[in-house]
Amino acid sequence: MESFFTRYKNGLVLLLVLLVQLIGLALQVRRPMPNSPDSKPVRLLRYWVISALAPPARVSHGAGRGARGFWSNYIDLRNVREQNHDLQAEVDRLRLEEGALAEDARQGQRLQRLLDFKEHYIYRTVTAQVIGTAGSDRARLLIVDKGSRDGVALEMPVITPDGIVGKVREVFPDSAQVLEISDQASGAGVMLETTRIRGVLRGNAYGEPQIINILPDDRIKPGERVLTSGGDQIYPRGLPVGIVERVANDPERNPYIDVIVKPGANLSRLEEVLIITSTGDQLPPGSENDLSKSEALAQQHSAAEVLSEKLPSIHDPSDLTAPPGTDGPAPGAAGAGATHTAADPAAIEAAKKATAAALLARSLKPPPPLHPDRFTTGASTLPPAQSGRVNPTPATSDGIVTERRAGTAGLAEAPKGRGITAARSTPTSQRSAQSAPRPGDSKTATARTVTSKTATPRTGTPKTKQKPAQTPESTPPQTSPPPSTATTVQPAQTTIIPTPVPAKYVEPYYTKPQSSKPQPQQQRPGGTKLNPVTRPPTPKATTPATEQSPTVAPQGGQ
Amino acid sequence: MLTYDSRRESAHRIPLALLLIAPMVAISLQSLISVHFERFNLINLPLLITIYFAVARRNPIAGTLLGAVIGIGQDALTHLPIGVNGMANALIGFIAASLGVKIDVENHATRLLLNIAFLLLHSFCYWIITRHMLGTNLTWNWIHELLRAGVNAVLGVILFALLDRIRTRD
Numbered sequence: 001m002e003s004f005f006t007r008y009k010n011g012l013v014l015l016l017v018l019l020v021q022l023i024g025l026a027l028q029v030r031r032p033m034p035n036s037p038d039s040k041p042v043r044l045l046r047y048w049v050i051s052a053l054a055p056p057a058r059v060s061h062g063a064g065r066g067a068r069g070f071w072s073n074y075i076d077l078r079n080v081r082e083q084n085h086d087l088q089a090e091v092d093r094l095r096l097e098e099g100a101l102a103e104d105a106r107q108g109q110r111l112q113r114l115l116d117f118k119e120h121y122i123y124r125t126v127t128a129q130v131i132g133t134a135g136s137d138r139a140r141l142l143i144v145d146k147g148s149r150d151g152v153a154l155e156m157p158v159i160t161p162d163g164i165v166g167k168v169r170e171v172f173p174d175s176a177q178v179l180e181i182s183d184q185a186s187g188a189g190v191m192l193e194t195t196r197i198r199g200v201l202r203g204n205a206y207g208e209p210q211i212i213n214i215l216p217d218d219r220i221k222p223g224e225r226v227l228t229s230g231g232d233q234i235y236p237r238g239l240p241v242g243i244v245e246r247v248a249n250d251p252e253r254n255p256y257i258d259v260i261v262k263p264g265a266n267l268s269r270l271e272e273v274l275i276i277t278s279t280g281d282q283l284p285p286g287s288e289n290d291l292s293k294s295e296a297l298a299q300q301h302s303a304a305e306v307l308s309e310k311l312p313s314i315h316d317p318s319d320l321t322a323p324p325g326t327d328g329p330a331p332g333a334a335g336a337g338a339t340h341t342a343a344d345p346a347a348i349e350a351a352k353k354a355t356a357a358a359l360l361a362r363s364l365k366p367p368p369p370l371h372p373d374r375f376t377t378g379a380s381t382l383p384p385a386q387s388g389r390v391n392p393t394p395a396t397s398d399g400i401v402t403e404r405r406a407g408t409a410g411l412a413e414a415p416k417g418r419g420i421t422a423a424r425s426t427p428t429s430q431r432s433a434q435s436a437p438r439p440g441d442s443k444t445a446t447a448r449t450v451t452s453k454t455a456t457p458r459t460g461t462p463k464t465k466q467k468p469a470q471t472p473e474s475t476p477p478q479t480s481p482p483p484s485t486a487t488t489v490q491p492a493q494t495t496i497i498p499t500p501v502p503a504k505y506v507e508p509y510y511t512k513p514q515s516s517k518p519q520p521q522q523q524r525p526g527g528t529k530l531n532p533v534t535r536p537p538t539p540k541a542t543t544p545a546t547e548q549s550p551t552v553a554p555q556g557g558q
Numbered sequence: 559m560l561t562y563d564s565r566r567e568s569a570h571r572i573p574l575a576l577l578l579i580a581p582m583v584a585i586s587l588q589s590l591i592s593v594h595f596e597r598f599n600l601i602n603l604p605l606l607i608t609i610y611f612a613v614a615r616r617n618p619i620a621g622t623l624l625g626a627v628i629g630i631g632q633d634a635l636t637h638l639p640i641g642v643n644g645m646a647n648a649l650i651g652f653i654a655a656s657l658g659v660k661i662d663v664e665n666h667a668t669r670l671l672l673n674i675a676f677l678l679l680h681s682f683c684y685w686i687i688t689r690h691m692l693g694t695n696l697t698w699n700w701i702h703e704l705l706r707a708g709v710n711a712v713l714g715v716i717l718f719a720l721l722d723r724i725r726t727r728d
Contacts, residue, residue: 010618014652017626021641021648028639029692042640049634053586060590132635135588137599138684138696139636143589169637179637184695205697268596 037154038170047172050132050143054175057131058145065129092297095290099298102291121287122236124278126150128158130270131175140183140207142166144273147174151277155234158273163240163264164188164228165273176275180267181241182207189231190241190261195219198229201241201261209242211259212250220247226261236279240264572614572725580721581607581628589635600706602677604628605647606714609676610721612651613658625651639692646683650676666715673711678703 005012028042038046128150132143146152148171158165158178166186170177179186182203190211191198197220199211211226224244230237242263250256584603591598608628612621629647633640654676662668681703688694 010622010652010656013619014622014648017622017648018645021626021630021645025639025641025645025687025691028641045630045640046634049585049631052582053589053635056586057590130593132589133592133599134636135585135592135599135632136602136636138688139638141635141637143635177637183637185637205695205699269594271593 043170046170046177050172050175050177053132054143054145057143061129061131061145095294095297096301098291099294099296099301102295102298105291121280122276123280124276125159125274126152126277128152128176128273128275130273137207140166140180140186140203140267141169142178142180142270142273144176144178144275145174146275147172147176149173152176152275153277157235157239157276159235159239159276160265160270160273162266163242164235165265165267165270167234168275178273181209181263182267187232188235188241189229190226191229192220192244192259193225193227195224198231199259201226204258204260208245209261209263210248211261212256213253214257214259215255216257220244220257220259222246236276572611576724577611577624580611581624581631585628585631585635588632600709601713602680602706602710603717604632604643605650605677605680606673606710606717608647608651609654609673609714610718612654613663613672614725616655616658618652618655621651621655622648623651625649638688642684642687642692645687646680649683650680653679666719669715669718670711673714674707677707677710681706 028039037043126146128144128146130142131145134141142158142165144152144158152168152171154168154171156168158167164181166178166180166183167188168176169179180203181188181201184203184205186202188201189198190201195217197214197217199214201209201211204210214220222244226241226244228235228237228239228241242261242265245260245262248258248260250258581604584607588598588601588603605628608621608625611624612618615621625647626644629642629644630640632643632647654672657663657672663672685696685698688696
């Protein structure tokens with residue numbers, strides 16, 4: 001008997017060692033739940049090994065971090081000021097965006113409260129350094145330098161700003177093990193962002209996270225974002241997980257497919273992670289403050305935008321004492337001088353509070369011209385031929401500039417576009433005198449062109465089918481005030497100050513025969529054929545030159 | 559070729575300090591380097607240390623125990639049950655020590671072939687334990703396993719030469 005043990009002692013020792021470990025393996029596998037914590041001896045064994053490993057790992061990690069910190073904190077500090085400025089600008093922009101979404105967020109919270117739905121917000125996190133791994137491609141596991149003394153507990157989610165990493169699997173006083181989502185033993189409730197298909201995420205044999213137990217669906221496309229669904233009661237809902245990389249058939253379960261996910265967090269090179277130690281049904285105080293700031297800023301910005309729409313002449317809402325002539329009145333507004341006086345006091349008050357936000361609104365307007373001319377909006381200096389005669393207003397979209405004379409306050413409140421009708425109510429003689437070409441007016445020819453185009457339908461039947469409401473000619477003649485009333489209510493004696501109409505818009509009008517009868521053509525010096533009938537002896541104040549005008553047959557000789 | 563008894567008598571004496579420190583350093587490096595280089599997971603430094611000391615000491619019992627301890631240390635860093643690597647490494651330690659008595663293991667080519675064989679055997683043992691005893695879904699990929707064995711074998715030859723110099727100096 002003794003010789004047997006002596007002879008086979010090597011094999012017997014091997015069998016004994018294997019048998020002991022096999023029994024230990026069986027005891028570990030036999031747990032009440034598959035993912036329940038390890039037994040105390042096993043946990044103690046892991047703790048010894050990790051405790052022996054952690055100090056040199058911390059020293060190594062700290063040395064590397066110190067070297068990198070020395071470089072980044074003392075040497076590589078160039079362009080920090082510019083970067084800080086850019087980041088501040090980005091913070092401001094993001095605040096505005098957050099404020100724009102804040103109302104929806106508040107509404108969502110109210111609805112959730114009504115439905116008694118408990119949304120879990122990330123309330124507190126602990127930043128941890130990754131000091132080790134399992135050291136094997138068969139176990140995707142991290143070792144972090146934060147443990148139970150730092151508030152870390154089992155099953156706490158571990159994330160990065162780019163996506164989730166995993167969950168805490170084992171906790172020791174000064175360290176913890178984190179099971180990555182790419183491990184085969186992991187599990188996380190996820191859903192696809194667009195299709196809202198839910199599934200369970202776990203790693204495959206190659207260390208790739210995949211969503212399992214999904215029926216084939218053509219809507220699942222690579223590139224779709226994957227978010228946490230919150231159904232596992234571990235990861236808060238809505239955290240980014242990654243994007244769909246590809247879809248593969250499940251070889252073991254035929255009707256199902258596997259959705260391979262590319263994780264958002266770089267699981268292969270993690271150095272710092274966030275452990276979510278606390279969640280709540282309300283936003284944390286810091287986030288609440290940020291949201292309030294963003295809401296206030298967005299409200300100010302909105303007020304400034306409203307004010308800029310009401311008072312487009314005001315560039316700086318805080319400087320409401322600016323002279324009215326610095327900017328022209330609103331296009332089509334009848335009373336330039338009444339623009340500022342008609343401003344809403346509440347809007348002015350809001351604008352005073354929104355000085356910072358007004359800078360953004362101001363940036364939306366074009367900068368003032370360096371050399372304003374008579375066509376410039378709000379120009380105070382005019383060419384000598386026009387100075388003292390007119391108060392230019394901005395050009396309307398159809399290229400017509402209306403001009404008001406002094407003493408037309410009775411029509412100051414006329415709506416936009418009514419000026420033409422009022423001008424047509426002026427007696428013909430008066431209109432002729434007003435719209436006569438003046439010396440020095442370089443655009444007289446164009447003015448005549450416009451006049452002839454628009455004056456034509458008045459004397460004859462329009463040959464085009466135009467809606468009466470769209471043409472000034474539809475105004476009944478009896479609605480025009482008689483000349484006697486002009487003494488009490490001065491009509492807006494509006495003339496047409498032509499804008500430089502490009503030749504491409506003018507030439508076709510002259511070259512295209514509009515009348516059924518062929519008219520004798522006149523050769524222009526430039527070679528362009530002109531219709532002499534279209535050149536009335538005296539230009540009239542008429543309607544704007546619209547796109548429909550060339551189709552109207554010119555009828556001269558009123 | 560030396561006889562069995564002469565090889566047994568000429569077993570190298572390895573300093574105890576080196577016998578204690580080397581496995582710990584191997585496990586630590588395996589864990590630390592993998593943080594920054596994910597591909598380092600392919601390397602199995604603790605197993606190479608097991609093979610080296612088992613072959614050098616030429617004592618199957620010592621090789622078995624050493625392999626079991628190093629394997630348990632590896633298991634402690636993972637979430638797997640304690641004993642998966644312990645059983646595989648113990649078996650490798652036993653076989654390596656037994657072979658070290660019979661064949662010349664000082665030659666680099668022999669070391670290279672031995673390392674490849676031991677790595678494949680270790681992977682097979684690991685696969686048997688995890689798939690058929692623990693019921694996990696571990697798949698066997700020949701290309702991956704051959705690549706792993708080749709890379710570890712080359713690194714093992716270099717490491718063994720380095721450890722030879724340390725042992726001689728001591």
